[in-house]
Amino acid sequence: MTSASCEKWIKQSAHAMRVTPLGVWEAPRRLAVRRHCNVLVCGAGPAGLGAALAAADQGAEVVLVERWAMPGGMWTAGLVNPFFEDTKRGYIVRELINRLEAADSWRIWCGNYCFDPEIMKLTLEQMLRERNVHVLYYSQAVDAIVEKGRVCGAVVESKAGREAILADVVIDATGDGDIAARAGCEFAYGSPVDGFVQPMTLMFEIRDIHGFRQRDSRGLYDRLAAALAERGSDFELPFPRYNAAPYVITLPCDTAGAVQATHVYRVNPLDPAELTAGTMTTREQAHQLMSLLKTLPEFADSRITNTAASMGLRESRRVTGLYRIGVEDLAEGRRFDDAVCCVHFGVDIHHGPGQDKSGHGTKMRPYEIPYRCLVPRDVRGMLLAGRCISGDHFAHASYRVTGSMMATGQAAGFAAARCAAQGIDPAEFDGTQLHAELAARNCGFLAR
Ligand SMILES: Cc1cc2nc3c(=O)[nH]c(=O)nc-3n(C[C@H](O)[C@H](O)[C@H](O)COP(=O)(O)OP(=O)(O)OC[C@H]3O[C@@H](n4cnc5c(N)ncnc54)[C@H](O)[C@@H]3O)c2cc1C
Known part of the structure; x- marks a missing residue:
């Protein structure tokens, strides 16, 4: 399309579209700027919350954009527990x-x-309000605004339409690396063995549990398998017998629990049709599992109160950063001068039938994540936090848990606020100084 024909389009209508065999061409359009801020955080999961709260504590004006009507990401919309x-x-x-x-x-x-x-949602909202973070729910960040290789904001879509939010630094905490990918950053996806990301799980909550205590998953697996054999149903338990599922995580009120048991394999989290089919399959699994659980005395009175608002996504894009934390770093228990977080959690890969089993439980020692994993290699003006930071499939299966993800957010938020105040790019920010600042703020690191 020539610039003259663009001009004509703009004059005709801001929203003109043209349907062609190659696809639908959208006319260029002027976007209203909803807000300018120092730090824009996309995604209010554990990582985005850590980022928004830390940046606000450093005096930045912060906007936090979230597509759901709650903070917490997998903690709340995903019903994931424990911490x-x-x-x-x-x-x-x-x-x-x-x-x-x-x-x-x-x-x-x-x-x-x-x-x-529920108390998690309320508590997080109190923390955001006390720090004057501008929170926008019901708003999906759909594009990066990039000028000369620097990300200077994001396009956000909501019932108000398509708007721009401009920022000194943008933090991608979408879990899926949506904004980094739109900005043109390279990313990795899936296992190097079969190319698939980890399976997905739709968590569900049940009530009226009496006297159930869980030690590992195998005991409950065997009881459900026996119940299934007795019933003679063609339903199969959607996970193998190893210590990954099923879990009934009894919540603080004891008689309610979050169930981690449904699984779908080889589903692409970036394709809404696959996600939809996976969600329907796992919801059906949840109800089948409930009817099986009810045959056990502790669950005889139980019923499902809620399936999660969002499918539980373990893995998605892993954006390429200035450093990529890998399985070799885990094996050595590597330390870094610019470390932002220390990880102790093991390599937890939920493999499915016929899938490679070698990665699960890969030998590792406690290791650190360097600041450079939060800095995307291919653009300026942006930081990564949470699941989408730069790492390989195996390291990701270890660092992805919520406490560590919030810690990466805290580091990204702190750095972003300082970069905005000093007028520098995140790639120029001194990671060793950041390390020292975080060590003074309750971040534990490995002995030097
Ligand atoms: C089934 C399951 C069980 C798990 N069990 C545990 C466990 O027991 N303990 C534990 O600590 N960890 C567990 N994890 C891991 C953990 O929940 C996640 O790795 C962690 O929540 C990642 O944090 P995050 O903030 O990066 O991403 P998420 O928690 O996924 O949050 C991302 C947020 O960004 C929002 N978002 C996404 N895209 C956009 C967009 N374009 N615009 C605006 N908003 C957007 C989402 O709505 C969401 O709120 C589990 C994960 C799963 C899936």
Whole structure:
């Protein structure tokens, strides 16, 4: 299309479209700027929240854009519990846990801690409001605004239409690396063995559980398998017998639980048709599993109260950064001068029938994630936080848990605010200085 024909289009209508055999051509359009800010955070999961809260604490004006009507990402819309990696993950994780504890919504479960997802939503919103973070729910970040290789904002779509939000620094905390991908960043996807990302799980909540305590998944697997054999149904348990599922995670009120059991394999999280089919399949699995659970005395009175608002996505795009944390770093337990977070959680890959099993439980030692994994290689003006940071499939299966993801967010938010104040690019920011600042803010690192 020539610039003259563009001009003609603009004059005719701001929203002109032309349908051709090659696809639909959209006319250029002027976007209203909803807001200018110092730091724009896309996605309000554990990572985006860590980023928004930390940036606000550093004096930045922060906008947090989220497509759902709640903060928390997988913690809330995904009904994921328990909270892994809860100690020495930074002052924001600490503050959150203190508040959940004070609200009687933080309880030990199976050697970890579980929380009440409703109180989690309320607590996170209180923390955001106290810091004057401008939160926009019902708003999906759909594109990056890139000028001369620098990301200077994002296009956001909502009922108000298509609008621009401009920022000194943009943080992609969408889990899927949506904005980095739109900005043209290279990313990796899936396992190097079969090319698939980890399977998905639709979590569900049940009530009226009596006297159930879980130690590992195998005991419950065997009881469900026996119940299934007795019933003679053609329903198959959607996971193999290893320590990944099923789990009934009893929540702080004891008689309610979050169930981690449904699984769909080889589904692409970036394709809405595949996601939709996967969601329907797992919802059906949830109800089949419930009817099986009801044959066990502890669940005889139980019923499903809620399937999660969002499919549980373990893995998606992994954006290429200035450093890529890999399985070799885990094997060595590597330390970095610019470390932003230390990870202890093992390599947890949920393999399905006929899938490669070699990665699960890969030998690792506690290791650190460097700031450079948060800095995308291919654009300026942007930072990554959470699931989409730069790492390989195996390392991702270890660092992806929520406490560590919030810690990457805290680091990205802190760095973004400082970059905005100093007028520098995230790639120029001194990671060793950041490391020292984080160490002073309840982030535990490995001994030097
Ligand atoms: C089934 C399952 C069980 C798990 N179990 C545990 C566990 O027991 N303990 C644990 O600690 N971790 C667990 N995890 C891992 C953990 O939940 C995730 O890795 C973690 O939540 C990642 O945090 P995040 O902020 O990067 O992404 P997410 O939690 O996925 O949050 C991303 C947020 O961004 C929003 N978003 C996405 N795209 C856009 C867009 N374009 N515009 C605006 N908003 C957008 C989403 O709506 C969401 O709120 C589990 C994960 C799954 C799927």
